[in-house]
Amino acid sequence: MDYEDTLDRALSETPDEAEDAHRFEVPDPTIRQEGNATVYENFEETYDRLARDRDHLLKFLQTELGTSASIDARGRARFTGSFRERRVADAIDEYVDAYVRCDECESPDTRLVDEQGATVLKCDACGALSPVPDQ
Numbered sequence: 001m002d003y004e005d006t007l008d009r010a011l012s013e014t015p016d017e018a019e020d021a022h023r024f025e026v027p028d029p030t031i032r033q034e035g036n037a038t039v040y041e042n043f044e045e046t047y048d049r050l051a052r053d054r055d056h057l058l059k060f061l062q063t064e065l066g067t068s069a070s071i072d073a074r075g076r077a078r079f080t081g082s083f084r085e086r087r088v089a090d091a092i093d094e095y096v097d098a099y100v101r102c103d104e105c106e107s108p109d110t111r112l113v114d115e116q117g118a119t120v121l122k123c124d125a126c127g128a129l130s131p132v133p134d135q
């Protein structure tokens with residue numbers, strides 16, 4: 001048994017997954033006012049990054065912002081009324097806490113799955129199942 005080999009192997013196996021989890025960045029919302037509506041320019045990029053269903057996220061934002069919303073031809077979300085970028089970013093943070101980040105290990109590497117008729121958050125990193133709020 002060679003000491004150097006053992007050391008090399010130990011170093012290369014040091015997990016850096018925890019660090020990866022903390023590097024997870026949600027794109028900042030790009031918000032533009034258009035008349036009486038607020039347009040979320042990079043909505044598509046956001047749900048893509050979160051790996052979540054477009055309508056699931058849109059429904060959550062409608063509830064959080066207390067308004068109605070639709071998706072336009074270019075895939076942008078349009079909210080009725082005027083909302084600041086900060087307000088939308090806070091709502092996205094809430095969504096990530098509730099429906100994306102694992103309660104146990106903080107990993108964003110998760111999926112929403114059906115478990116005996118209820119939707120739960122399944123973590124691909126640690127295998128934990130966490131309850132999610134009803135929408």
Ligand SMILES: [Zn+2]
Nearest residue numbers: 102105123126
């Ligand atoms: Zn986890």
